[in-house]
Each structure stands twice: as structure tokens, then as C-alpha cells.
Amino acid sequence: MSLEQYEWILKQQEITPDILELSRQLDFIPSYSALLYNRGITSFELARKFFKPTPEDLYNPFQLADMDKAVDHLSEVIRMGKKIMFYGDYDVDGTTSVALMSRFFRTFYPNFTTYIPDRYTEGYGLTSVGIAKAAAEKVHTIVALDCGIKSLALASEIGRLGMHLIVVDHHTPGAVLPEAVAVVDPKRPDCHYPFKELSACGLAYKLALTLAHRLELDPEYVHSMLDLVALSIGADMVPLVDENRTLMKLGLQVLNQHPSPGLQALITSAGIKTPVTSHHIGFLLGPRINAAGRIEHANLALSLLTTDQPCQANQIAQEIEKLNTERKTTQDLIASEAIHMVKHNPSRYRYAIVLQGHDWLKGVIGIVAARLVEEFHRPAIVFTRSGDFLVGSARSILTINIYDALNFCSHIIHQFGGHSHAAGVTLLPDNFELFFHSISEVIKRQATPETFKKKLFAEAEIKLADIDDKLIRLSTTHLQPTGIGNPTPHYISRNLKVLNNSRLIGSDQSHIKLYLHEPETNTYIQAVWFSKGHHFPHIINAGTVDAIYTLDFNTFNGHSAKQLKLLDLKINP
Structure with a gap:
């Protein structure tokens, strides 16, 4: 061992005839071509898109279900001069989505506002507080970015208040879609878009492109904001394949050649001196953007991502640097406590690690869950008390779909949402033990002797x-x-x-x-x-x-x- x-x-190391043919087309030695072939690069044209993609390689945004409805509606709102609210989540994907729409709209239509909920007083996604603020400001249309796909009651509330809703989300929908003018989500069962794993900011980019086309605006300005899309893809850990890889590759070019003042300041404060890579985004830039919402409020990150002033950007980046230091200290303390709890009673956590800490900081429990997965190679859900509920963050191993597992326990859960390997969940405190045993049983039924083995692939x-x-x-x-x-x-x-x-x-x-x-x-x-x-x-x-x-x-x-x-x-x- x-x-x-x-x-x-x-x-598999066998050099097949297909790999030899790819080697001939690319003028590569077979072992190099095998690296590409293992990644689905099986032709010269796919290799060209892999190494040198262009915006023309991206799929048509109108293939997304309801994209035409979203563009028609927003075009009419702009024609009427009505107010729009861009409403986003407080993580990197949400803040970059709101930043992209803000930077796009301010060039031609100033009648908009933005809203990101407070992680601690409101919680995730659409909230009654945010909707009430929109109504008070006489907002005509709320564009929900990186949230809203499962907010059925709140979507109805928006309608009752006389406002309109457009949902632009990439999370897995429930059985019923929210009441909205348009629901743009590639994971909709009736959406035939060829790629299902876009980030929310990737979808915002698609929406901006279609609006630019409709309003006869220069699409190059939209392309210039691909640095935000790259940031969202790297930080949200969506698969780096197909269109995501193309968007990331194009976005890294922007990030390294013409970054926005905010991202340039963040690169400097993070001490990055080499060209920025996906590794830098995942481990240095993304965590800093997230630190604002984890410790204080994500509006600070939004200000950084939208400012045009280098001096202001540097000041905000330094504030975020301090918050990130605080975030790391706090998460390390909680992670150490959580790891000790698991090691103290390992048989309890044979199939799933489900922990709660009364005073654990809500902003870092997702990171702690990820640390537990790394340490013990088990799905992990970490809860903390928030008002009358336990609010949890789930992370999983590649072999267990945590969203599906939560769905099996939905009768116990107050609410949940997310992806196959990361999700959020809310419980009544009295249901904690029942939930722990239920999710453990679900995972036990899914598991095989291979499930929990740690593997490295060469x-x-x-x-x-x-x-x-x-x-x-x-x-x-x-x-x-x-x-x-x-x-x-x-x-x-x-x-x-x-x-x-x-x-x-x-x-x-x-x-x-x-x-x-x-x-x-x-x-x-x-x-x-x-x-x-x-x-x-x-x-x-x-x-x-x-x-x-x-x-x-x-x-x-x-x-x-x-x-x-x-x-x-x-x-x-």
C-alpha cells in the first residue's frame, strides 16, 4: 500500500490506430496524442478548439430554452425605460454574474440596481428582504443570477407584488419550474442546449451576448468581460470540458492581457507574479472573492469587480486580503475541531460525515466540509445554527451524487439545492439525528466496496x-x-x-x-x-x-x- x-x-496505454491517426494529423508522437485522446480530443478540429479556441467556437445562446423570451422581455423593459434589478448569490459565481451584467448595462442603460443577500441575516438565493427592497425601489423586472430555480414561493411573491422575474441559473431544477417570464437553465429537462455544465456567469455572458446582438451593440465589449467568466468557472468547480474549457481559455487570455482594475488589484494582492492559471483562480483568487461574503458582505467583492478606478480597486483588494486572512484562521480552527470529532468516533461516520457546531461560522462551513472529504474520503455535510434552523453545506466524493442523496431525504429537509458534488441544505434542529441516519443509509445503499477507496489515476x-x-x-x-x-x-x-x-x-x-x-x-x-x-x-x-x-x-x-x-x-x- x-x-x-x-x-x-x-x-489504458495501448496506442490504438485512432491515436496513431491523430498523431499523424497533429505531427505529435503517439504518447502525446494519447494524452489528448484520453480527453476526448480525437480529431484535428477538436485539437484546434482545445489549443486555440475562438468566440466563434461557442454554441448559439438561443439554443438555451427561454433565452429568446428573456431577450424579448429585457429589450421591451429597456424600450419602456423601466428599472431592472440584477439579483445574485454571494459566492464567486453569483458576484461575477451580477458584475458582468452591471458592467454591460452601465454602458448603455443606467436604470438598474443590484442586490446580493446577506449570508447571515437572509441566507442563500432569493429572499423576502431582497424582494421587498425591489418593490420599494419600483423595480419592474428582477433577473435572478445563480439562484431562483427552486424558489417557487418567492417567485410567486414577485408576481403578486406586480414585478416580473427572469431566472438565470445552473443548479438542478425541482419537479416544477418557478413562475417567471423566462427560466434559463441548461439543466431543465426540456432544454436541448448541447452543454449542461455552464457556470451562472457563463449564462450571464450568453445573455449579454444575445442582448448585444438584439440591441446592435459591440459584442467585443461582452467578450472583454470573459475574465469574470473564467473566475466563475475556476471557483465554482464546474467541469473544465467542452464549452467551459473554451470559455476558461478565452477568459484567461483576457485575465492575463487586459484584466479589469479590480482583478488586476486582486492578482497583485494575492502575490501572483506568473501568468494566471486555473490553479491560481481556484486556490488564490476565488477564495479571496468569496472571503468578502464569508466574513462580511459580498457587496465588497461586487465593488471590486465593477470598479474602473485602479486606486479604489487597490484599496478594496487590501480590505479583502485582511478578510481572507481572517477567513483562513477561522476555517482552520473549525476544521481542526471537526476532524477531531470524526477521529474520536470513526464508526459513526462510516458512510457519511454529518456534523454540527452551534457557533461555527456559516461562511466557512463549505470549506470545512471540503476539508473533511479530503481527509476521510467520505461525503461530508457541516451544519451550524442560524436562527431557528440548522444551515448546512455539503461536499462529496466523485462516486456519490450528494444532490440525489439529499433528494431521497427531502421529506426530512426544510430546503436544499445544488449540484452533484456540492449542495446547501437547511434542517430543523430536531431532525438532525434522523437526517444523519437517513443520509447515511442512502449512501450505504449506493456504495460498493470500491466507493470509499482513495484513487489516483495515472x-x-x-x-x-x-x-x-x-x-x-x-x-x-x-x-x-x-x-x-x-x-x-x-x-x-x-x-x-x-x-x-x-x-x-x-x-x-x-x-x-x-x-x-x-x-x-x-x-x-x-x-x-x-x-x-x-x-x-x-x-x-x-x-x-x-x-x-x-x-x-x-x-x-x-x-x-x-x-x-x-x-x-x-x-x-
Whole structure:
């Protein structure tokens, strides 16, 4: 067994005739073409879209059900001069959606307002407080972004107050759609859009494009806001395949060449000095945007994403930096407490981890749930008290659809919504134990002996001598953006000798720097394993090791060296 208790799974390595044909078309060696083929890139044209997409490669927005109704209605509202409210969720996807619509509309139609609910006093999505504010401001039409698909009662309330509703959402609908002028959601059963996994900001971009076409506005301005779409895709962890990858690739070009003042300030405050990648969005930029809504109010993030003033952007970015530091401290404390609770009673959490803390900060329980999934490889739902209810955030492993599991327990739940691997749920406190046992039983019925095994998938088993600069660039730069559905390639090499100059590194000696030798090819390479210093005594005394890793360049003082970034090791006798 490996040091990290993973099962290593090697993908099919056979070079088929189809892969050889792709190699001929692309002038690639077969092993490189196999990397693409494993990702569904089976032709020259698909490779062209993968490496060099253009806006023309995107699907027609009018293929989305009700998009025509949304555009017709908004065009008429604009003609009449009536007020519009862009109403979004408080996470990255919601705030970027509202920011995109705000930046688009302010260039030609100023009669609009924005609203993002307070996480702590209102909760997620459409709320009575927000709707009352819209009515008081004489709003004609509310455009719900990244929310609304399951807000049936509140949608009816909007109608009773004489207002109109357009829903632009990407969450899974319930059995009944809300009463609205238009419901734009690719997950609608009757929607025949060819790609179902767009972010909400991706849908907002589509809506802006269709309006620009209808109103004869320059679509290039809409394309210039693809940096917001890239941010939403990377932070909301939607699959980086098909249209999402195209949008992310185009958005990263904007983000690296002409970012908005707010995002430029955020890049600077996050200390990013290299070109921004999907990794930076997921681990540095996205969490900072989220920190505003987690600790205070997401309006601060919205201000950052919509300002045109670099000086103001820098000030807001510094405020967000402080909130992000506070967020990290708080989440680490709660995560430590939650991990201790699970380790104290592991048999209770054999199938699902369901915890509650009376005073846990609502803004970080989603991150804590993700940490529990990472630590124990089980679906995790973390609750905290909010008024008369328990409010929870759920995260799951790839093999368990948490939305479906919650649906089976809907008779116990006050409300829920989300995706297959992330969801929100609200309970009455008295139902906590019943819910825990019910969701555990549902997951137990879904589970097989393989469900809870930790797995790492490798593209190929290679010799260290096979690693050249071209393979590293292909595995890192050229496959970008990487993420769910388009992972960074993992490789396996076996029977490597650990040299004596290997050592612990870092200020707290928590990381490992290894110098490895492959006797069969007489090849040497360095490797780094972050936060795994506790394994070092086992490694340094090993006969040989097998390694699973990603590839990278280690650049220092202008000199670059090949480097393995270790994911796991197996000790050989």
C-alpha cells in the first residue's frame, strides 16, 4: 500500500490506430496524442478548439430554452425605460454574474440596481428582504443570477407584488419550474442546449451576448468581460470540458492581457507574479472573492469587480486580503475541531460525515466540509445554527451524487439545492439525528466496496529518461486550463533510488525535497512533496520507491530544472 493509502490506477496505454491517426494529423508522437485522446480530443478540429479556441467556437445562446423570451422581455423593459434589478448569490459565481451584467448595462442603460443577500441575516438565493427592497425601489423586472430555480414561493411573491422575474441559473431544477417570464437553465429537462455544465456567469455572458446582438451593440465589449467568466468557472468547480474549457481559455487570455482594475488589484494582492492559471483562480483568487461574503458582505467583492478606478480597486483588494486572512484562521480552527470529532468516533461516520457546531461560522462551513472529504474520503455535510434552523453545506466524493442523496431525504429537509458534488441544505434542529441516519443509509445503499477507496489515476508509466522539456510543457502549459474533467496528467515511475542528499525543507521542515536516481537509465531528477514531512523517515531508509507525480519546472535565479511534484510514494523492500 502507498504511504498516502491511495490505489494507483493506470489508464489504458495501448496506442490504438485512432491515436496513431491523430498523431499523424497533429505531427505529435503517439504518447502525446494519447494524452489528448484520453480527453476526448480525437480529431484535428477538436485539437484546434482545445489549443486555440475562438468566440466563434461557442454554441448559439438561443439554443438555451427561454433565452429568446428573456431577450424579448429585457429589450421591451429597456424600450419602456423601466428599472431592472440584477439579483445574485454571494459566492464567486453569483458576484461575477451580477458584475458582468452591471458592467454591460452601465454602458448603455443606467436604470438598474443590484442586490446580493446577506449570508447571515437572509441566507442563500432569493429572499423576502431582497424582494421587498425591489418593490420599494419600483423595480419592474428582477433577473435572478445563480439562484431562483427552486424558489417557487418567492417567485410567486414577485408576481403578486406586480414585478416580473427572469431566472438565470445552473443548479438542478425541482419537479416544477418557478413562475417567471423566462427560466434559463441548461439543466431543465426540456432544454436541448448541447452543454449542461455552464457556470451562472457563463449564462450571464450568453445573455449579454444575445442582448448585444438584439440591441446592435459591440459584442467585443461582452467578450472583454470573459475574465469574470473564467473566475466563475475556476471557483465554482464546474467541469473544465467542452464549452467551459473554451470559455476558461478565452477568459484567461483576457485575465492575463487586459484584466479589469479590480482583478488586476486582486492578482497583485494575492502575490501572483506568473501568468494566471486555473490553479491560481481556484486556490488564490476565488477564495479571496468569496472571503468578502464569508466574513462580511459580498457587496465588497461586487465593488471590486465593477470598479474602473485602479486606486479604489487597490484599496478594496487590501480590505479583502485582511478578510481572507481572517477567513483562513477561522476555517482552520473549525476544521481542526471537526476532524477531531470524526477521529474520536470513526464508526459513526462510516458512510457519511454529518456534523454540527452551534457557533461555527456559516461562511466557512463549505470549506470545512471540503476539508473533511479530503481527509476521510467520505461525503461530508457541516451544519451550524442560524436562527431557528440548522444551515448546512455539503461536499462529496466523485462516486456519490450528494444532490440525489439529499433528494431521497427531502421529506426530512426544510430546503436544499445544488449540484452533484456540492449542495446547501437547511434542517430543523430536531431532525438532525434522523437526517444523519437517513443520509447515511442512502449512501450505504449506493456504495460498493470500491466507493470509499482513495484513487489516483495515472496517464502512463514512464522512465525518468522519457521526461524532456516538451513533455513538461505539454503536461503543464499546453493542457491548461486544467481542472475537473481535464486534470493535470499524473505519471508513474518505478524502482527509483532515494539519494542521501534528500532532506526536509521549509521554515517548519514540513516539506520533502528528494533527489532520485533511476539506475536502469542512469537518470537523476529532483522531486518535491509538500506538507508530507512526516513520511521522510520511511522514505530515506527505503531500498527503492515507486512514485506517482505531476511534472514541473523548478525555476530559481533564472535557472530551470526538471522536477517531479509528488502525489504519493510506495516503499519497496
